[in-house]
Structure formats: structure tokens, C-alpha cells
Amino acid sequence: MAMGIGEILSQLGSIAASLMFVYAMYEQFCPSDLRKFVENYKHKFTDLMSPYIQITFNESSGERLKQSETYTIIQTYLGANSSKRAKRLEAEVVEDSQSPLVLSMDDNEEIEDEFNGVKVWWSANSKAPRRKASSGRSFDVVRCFTLTFHKRHRDLITSSYIQHVLEQGKAIIFKNRRLKLYTNNGGCWWMSGWSHTNFAHPARFETLAMEPEKKEEIINDLVKFKKGKEYYAKVGKAWKRGYLLYGPPGTGKSTMISAIANFMNYDVYDLELTTVKDNNELKTLLIETSSKSVIVIEDIDCSLELTGQRKKKKEKDHTDKNENKEKTDKKSEEEDEDDDNDDEEEEEKRKSNVTLSGLLNSIDGIWSSCGGERIIIFTTNFVDKLDPALIRRGRMDKHIEMSYCRYQAFKVLAKNYLDVESHGDLFPIIEKLLGETNMSPADVAENLMPKSTTEDAESCLKNLIQYLEIAKEKEEEEAKKNGEKAQLVAGKDKQELAQNYRMNRWRRQVKNMRNFFGSC
Numbered sequence: 001m002a003m004g005i006g007e008i009l010s011q012l013g014s015i016a017a018s019l020m021f022v023y024a025m026y027e028q029f030c031p032s033d034l035r036k037f038v039e040n041y042k043h044k045f046t047d048l049m050s051p052y053i054q055i056t057f058n059e060s061s062g063e064r065l066k067q068s069e070t071y072t073i074i075q076t077y078l079g080a081n082s083s084k085r086a087k088r089l090e091a092e093v094v095e096d097s098q099s100p101l102v103l104s105m106d107d108n109e110e111i112e113d114e115f116n117g118v119k120v121w122w123s124a125n126s127k128a129p130r131r132k133a134s135s136g137r138s139f140d141v142v143r144c145f146t147l148t149f150h151k152r153h154r155d156l157i158t159s160s161y162i163q164h165v166l167e168q169g170k171a172i173i174f175k176n177r178r179l180k181l182y183t184n185n186g187g188c189w190w191m192s193g194w195s196h197t198n199f200a201h202p203a204r205f206e207t208l209a210m211e212p213e214k215k216e217e218i219i220n221d222l223v224k225f226k227k228g229k230e231y232y233a234k235v236g237k238a239w240k241r242g243y244l245l246y247g248p249p250g251t252g253k254s255t256m257i258s259a260i261a262n263f264m265n266y267d268v269y270d271l272e273l274t275t276v277k278d279n280n281e282l283k284t285l286l287i288e289t290s291s292k293s294v295i296v297i298e299d300i301d302c303s304l305e306l307t308g309q310r311k312k313k314k315e316k317d318h319t320d321k322n323e324n325k326e327k328t329d330k331k332s333e334e335e336d337e338d339d340d341n342d343d344e345e346e347e348e349k350r351k352s353n354v355t356l357s358g359l360l361n362s363i364d365g366i367w368s369s370c371g372g373e374r375i376i377i378f379t380t381n382f383v384d385k386l387d388p389a390l391i392r393r394g395r396m397d398k399h400i401e402m403s404y405c406r407y408q409a410f411k412v413l414a415k416n417y418l419d420v421e422s423h424g425d426l427f428p429i430i431e432k433l434l435g436e437t438n439m440s441p442a443d444v445a446e447n448l449m450p451k452s453t454t455e456d457a458e459s460c461l462k463n464l465i466q467y468l469e470i471a472k473e474k475e476e477e478e479a480k481k482n483g484e485k486a487q488l489v490a491g492k493d494k495q496e497l498a499q500n501y502r503m504n505r506w507r508r509q510v511k512n513m514r515n516f517f518g519s520c
Ligand SMILES: Nc1ncnc2c1ncn2[C@@H]1O[C@H](COP(=O)(O)OP(=O)(O)OP(=O)(O)O)[C@@H](O)[C@H]1O
Pocket: 207, 208, 209, 210, 247, 248, 249, 250, 251, 252, 253, 254, 255, 256, 380, 381, 402, 441, 442, 443, 445
């Protein structure tokens, strides 16, 4: 007898209700071993039927259930893609990032991605942890990302796509991170090691005043270095570059370092040699630096001579104190002596025993032991004072002279400080004066800065002209004085020479006369 539709539906309803009841009973009372067995077969059955493969990346891994780096990288990659496509996003504020608000896919959200024409799907899920952490701390759920793709693309996805996701994710993290400024001078001489703060110097190559060709050359050099991983590996050289910046004070050496760090997106390690106890500590400090960083030693000429300077200073202090001692009574003399001993002890502790050869070995050591993507920069006001071994090519690959401000550099400063790119009357006068005077960009910049809110660009330019004219006059006077001095010295030398000549002639005559009378 044929069944009516109503009857069929009611039969199906009761079957479904029975199945649901059985499943609820199974969930409630089924022993865990049996449940595992059933789950296993359930998965096997679905795997057999489905042409898709799934890979899961858990948020936490290992004994301590610590955050997996891979998960963070994937989260960043998906965050960059999903924020445009996913409808439900999770927001997080990350302190050490340039864009602190980080968006990522929320639970059970799914997005599609494409790689070499192949479609894949990512979903964010949560699942119960397999085991508790050894510490006893348990996580309610473990979050994970699931990557789904067709099994015919297995090789492409596992060999190339995942690699692509990890590289892209890492690049985004690197780009968004806040740069750090590390210093080994923690303010106390007994502290060693690096301490850091956020690096936020606004200097950029666009704001750096120097000849455009020179700037271009440096930028090209940096770009070549950044892209040179394979090249350096091919020629068997550590991936590093050394720059020596030299020039008078205020010509932009420190500013250039900040511009390089910002351009390369590298952290800065500002190494204060005078607070490094000895060569061993120096080596440790250098090895502790990370890759993608700029290591800076400012005023290298002063740093290495410091021990000598300190000795001289100590001797001077000692002589001063001796003189004072004569004037004071005996009691204060004893007190002075005690203080002296304490000072000397402290001085001895503070003294840096870093030597030139130690520095050279440490620099070479760091390249050989951890050669990845580092730039080392020395600055000096007196390049001639430096030992050639320190600045030979291979250690300091590029020597960059930071020179006095000329017209091209001035134009950059005028644009930065006054937003002015030309001035028919005043620019030519400034061009001429800058060609005749040696003025540092720091001085030019100072004169270009408006002194009040009402001061306009023209009056700033006029101030600069006035300042340049005064500086020029001073330079000429100085040159004149030096010339006169030189003439005076030359004149004195001439007189001395003539006198010596006369004396010698007279001595010869006396000698001849003695010989003559002696022979008679
Ligand atoms: N070439 C430049 N471009 C832009 N600004 C500059 C330049 N040179 C100097 N300045 C300005 O002058 C200031 C001092 O410059 P900076 O500290 O870079 O000079 P320096 O060469 O390192 O001097 P020192 O030899 O005394 O250490 C900077 O804060 C910057 O504003």
C-alpha cells in the first residue's frame, strides 16, 4: 500500500529525531575510546568522499602552549588580506607596531585567496586543546587557521604557497614594526649590555641637505645592498656594508645615520666605545646585535684616544690639586688625598681598555660569526687622524664626505624650513655667498628658522644673507691674519738664516786667521 506524503514525512521526522537522540546519548555517555574510534572513522569517511585537503596551523604549540610564530605570521598575512574581504574582524592593539590597530579574521570566518591561479580557502576556528600545559595551566580553546585546497594542487600549496604566505607575513611584520634605538650606555658605568627605546628620528633622505648626485649615489648603494643577499652569498662575502662619514661639525653626519636607518627600516645600535670595559665586552656587544640593523660608532677618533686623554686629564687634575694643597691646611690635605684615591679607583673601574686591534677583531668577528644584513657606520671630524687599518676598504667600504653647505644643499634646507623653492633676487646672492664661505648646514638651517610666528620667508633669507656676509668678512680677516703671521714667520726665518750665515762666515774667518797665525 502506497504511503501518503504526510506519512513519509512523519516517518523521516521520527528517524531524524531517533538519530539525534542516539547522537545526544553518544555525546553524553559514550566512553572516550569509543568516541575516538567513531571520530576517526567519521573523518576517514569524509576524507574519502571529499577531494579537498586541509592543513591546520595552531595558535599555540609545544609543551608550554606558547604562541606559535607561524600562527602570528599567517595571522598578519591574512589580516592584510581579510580586512578588505571578511565581514567579521577581530581588532587588537599592538604596541610595537607603526599601525597599532591590527585587524584579523574572527572565529568561523572564511576568506578566499588565490595563488598562481589556484584558489584556496582560509578559515579561523577554535578547538579544544589536545592536552594541558605542563604548568597545569589550561587553555579553554586553541585557535587555529585552517587552509583548504583541492588535492590536485597539493605540491604547489605545500612547496610554494605556504612559503609565499610566510614570506609576505614576515615582510608585513617587518614593515610595520617600530624601529628601535639600542644603546650600550645605560647611564651607569657598571651596567653593560644593550638597552633600547623607540627610534623616532624624522630625518629622511628627502630632507637631507647635500648634492643630489651624491645623495642618489648613496641611496643606490643602499638599495643594492638591501637586494644583495644572493650576490653576497654567491661571492662568499658576509652580507654587510661599512660606511665612514667624515666632515666638520654640523654637516649632517648623525642626521645621515637616521636617514639611512629610516630608509632601510633598520634598528640602530649606538655603540659608545668609552663605556665598553674591554675587547671581550665589545665582542659580546657586537655579537648581540640583530640583523637588519645599523651599528654606529660616532666620533671614532675620540673614542680610541680616550684612554690617553683621560691620562692627560688625570695628570692635570693631579697638578692642580698639588698646587691647591700648598694653600690649604693639613686636615683638608688628608681629606683631599682620600678623595683622590676614591676618584682614582672609580676612574680605573670606568676606564675603557678597548684597543684598536680589539675593535678591528670585533668588527671582523661579527661579520664572520653572524654576517647577516648589517651596516656599520663610523663618523669622525678628523679623517686623517684615523688608522688606515680601521678604514680600509672591506671594513669601511664607502667613504662619504659631509661637506659645508653649498647652493644645492641650501635649496633643500630652504624647501624644508621655509617651503620656498626659488627667490629671484635673494637666491643668487645666497648662491654666491655660499660659494665664498664655509658654513655648515646646521648653521644655515639655524638661520633659516623663523624667529617668530610673524617672520616670513623673505626676512629669514635676508637674515641668512646678513649672517653669511659677516661670516665671510670674519673668514677674510682670519685669512689675512694667518697670511701676515705666515709672512712674519717667513721674515723671522729669513733674519735667522741671515744671522746664522753671518755667524758661520765669521767663525770661518776666525778659524782661517788662527790657522794662519799658528803656521807663522
Ligand atoms: N646635511 C644636512 N641636512 C639637513 N640638516 C642638517 C644637515 N646637516 C646638519 N643639519 C642640521 O643640523 C643639526 C646638526 O647636524 P648633525 O648632528 O647631523 O651634524 P654632525 O655632522 O653629526 O655634527 P657633529 O660632527 O658635531 O656630530 C641637525 O639636527 C640638522 O637639523
